[in-house]
Amino acid sequence: MESAAADTEETREAILNAAQERFRQVGYSKTTMAEIAKDCSMSAANLYRYFENKLDIGTSLACQCLGRKVDAMKTVVARKDRPAAERLAGFIQAAFQHTHEQITAQPRIHEMVEAVCLQQQPMVHEHQAAKQAVLEELLRDGVAAGEFSVDDPGKTAAAILAAMTLFEVPIFWHLYEHQHLVELAEGTTRLILRGVLTR
Amino acid sequence: MESAAADTEETREAILNAAQERFRQVGYSKTTMAEIAKDCSMSAANLYRYFENKLDIGTSLACQCLGRKVDAMKTVVARKDRPAAERLAGFIQAAFQHTHEQITAQPRIHEMVEAVCLQQQPMVHEHQAAKQAVLEELLRDGVAAGEFSVDDPGKTAAAILAAMTLFEVPIFWHLYEHQHLVELAEGTTRLILRGVLTR
DNA sequence: ATAGTGAACACAAAATTGACTATTCAATAT
């Protein structure tokens, strides 16, 4: 019957919520399946009726997290009343800011996403492809509007994402001061814009 | 007297050569000071008359290594008979290729450089600054020749180096296929060139 | 049939131990 399926979905949600709360507070690796189960008033064994394993729970949460990042970027790109150049700058800015907020406001969650990414390369590639698709659409918009001149939007989108690496990989956030990163991001944005704008 | 100082320098060289050979064959961490000393027919204790510690030996070698990389880039930039655009493309290509050869031909040495870099941030920043200076000079050349139009060569050089991160940090060399990286590098080079060329 | 459990198992993390190695220093040789 329907309600059973709905219950299943509710239970999954409950598990994800409990897990997220634990992960936020003490981190992914130090949270046990028994703890998550207890928060849901069930046994650890029963979790495996809803998720394949612990990594599967982490992956679900990490996907949500990365999804929100792409959504933030999509929102910027979707403002079709704005010039494409402004939206491209916003796209880069959104990526930069999301990473920054993630690292400062939710370090444990960020750590979890990192851990999951290491073990779920396909998910990383999917996320990268999702960003690339959003960016590609923006580039085509810009070309259609005569703002941009770009031969191959796909390759160009990939190149732009590659150039943004420094601002998305956390190693460098601890290596450089934040102000320095902000300036680097501005400079990179200018460079990229000049690279795609019609001359 | 003079010869003493010369001997000191020679001894230092001998130690560095012995260390480099060991590091190349078995890696930095698995090479002992005793082994290096034995290769130089001296005791381990005596090494400390020529180097502060093991890391100091590694740092000297890593500096040489990074220096050669900058030299390769300088060589490309120095061909003043060539157009600046060509030299800029060559600059990026040289960085990419040097990293690739380092990883494939001298993995142990590369591993050593990595290890030293983690513990010698100042050295990393110096190396980064050296590359930036070379690039900055090239940009000024290009501006003087009317090929490039760049407001702030310093910031632009920093931005270009930031955009090249993906090709200089080894994490990604194992994450993506080599062919994919080559294509990304080409795309990024095009983007950067379009970003600095006079329009 | 579906949701759930406790106990067993296998694997991985943590703690312990022991061996090894970097580094120092007083003593020696040149």
Add this chain to the structure above:
DNA sequence: ATATTGAATAGTCAATTTTGTGTTCACTAT
């Protein structure tokens, strides 16, 4: 004086055991 050493020290690394945790499964309840 300067270069060198052997022996002592302190700290790191690797192998070991122990503990804890993820996962499975036969079984129970609804």
